[in-house]
Amino acid sequence: MRIPKDLCRFICELGHLKRIKHEGWRLFGVKDPESVAEHSLRAAQIGYILAKLEGYEKPEEICTILVFHDMAECRIGDLHRVAKRYLDADEKKVVMDQVKELGDLGDDILRIWQRMETKDDAGILAKDADLLEMAFTAKEYMEEGFEQAKDWIEKISKKLKTESAKKLIEELKRQRCLEWWQGLKKV
Numbered sequence: 125m126r127i128p129k130d131l132c133r134f135i136c137e138l139g140h141l142k143r144i145k146h147e148g149w150r151l152f153g154v155k156d157p158e159s160v161a162e163h164s165l166r167a168a169q170i171g172y173i174l175a176k177l178e179g180y181e182k183p184e185e186i187c188t189i190l191v192f193h194d195m196a197e198c199r200i201g202d203l204h205r206v207a208k209r210y211l212d213a214d215e216k217k218v219v220m221d222q223v224k225e226l227g228d229l230g231d232d233i234l235r236i237w238q239r240m241e242t243k244d245d246a247g248i249l250a251k252d253a254d255l256l257e258m259a260f261t262a263k264e265y266m267e268e269g270f271e272q273a274k275d276w277i278e279k280i281s282k283k284l285k286t287e288s289a290k291k292l293i294e295e296l297k298r299q300r301c302l303e304w305w306q307g308l309k310k311v
Contacts, residue, residue, distance in 0.1 A: 130225040137222065140198045146261075148204035152272035154265055160194050160202055163257055167193070170260075171253035177288035180249055189250040192233060193240045195219060252289035255280045259293055260301065267302045 141161040149157035168190040175183035194202075196218035203213060219237050223230030240250050259280045262273035277297065284290050 131229075134222065134226060137198045138195060141194065144197055144202055147202040147207070149261070149265060149270075149273075151204060151206065152270055154270060158261060160197050163261070164191055164194055166260070167254045167257040170256050171250055174253050174256070174286065174288055174292075175249050178245075178249060178286050180245060182246075185246055186249045186253065188236055189239045189246060190253055192237050193250065193254065195222060195233075195237065198222070248285050252284050252286050255283055256289055256292060256296075259296060263296055263299070264301045267300060 141164065142159050144160045146157045146160055146163050168187040171186035171190045172183045175186040180186065196213075196215040199218050199222070200213045200215070203211060216238075219234055223233045226233065239246050240254075241247060259277050262276040262280070265273040266277075277293070281290075281293050284293060
């Protein structure tokens with residue numbers, strides 16, 4: 125690895141996730157959805173919480189998986205389910221190309237990225253956290269008037285594997301997300 129040129133280029137590329145929008149929300153009219161980077165941040169935060177709730181010994185491992193899980197989208201964009209019906213993007217090839225000049229560090233990042241799709245505890249926790257983040261976002265969009273987002277929450281509910289994630293989504297259904305600050309104003 126040629127440091128710092130290749131590493132700096134990779135970090136600059138990761139910054140592109142701030143400009144890529146989570147496209148699936150546009151299907152029901154959200155004009156300015158959150159960025160992939162915003163999604164990844166909250167997914168990592170949820171991942172840590174979920175790992176702690178499930179008694180996973182290395183919650184930071186789940187955060188790391190989630191921080192890198194959407195990095196291929198720097199090059200291919202965020203393809204929602206309708207687009208994926210017609211396009212076949214090889215995300216593994218994209219990630220391999222992204223990290224190939226980073227030597228051992230690149231090999232580590234590729235292994236981290238691949239953990240998202242494993243069926244082990246870490247992969248399951250990371251996937252549940254990713255799904256939960258989308259459910260929380262869907263709930264927020266519902267509260268902004270996009271009722272179609274309710275369908276996302278129902279579909280996500282059926283995909284969750286961990287008990288803690290299932291309990292969280294049931295509580296989410298009873299909450300009003302955009303009112304979290306109520307009662308906190310200084311009088």
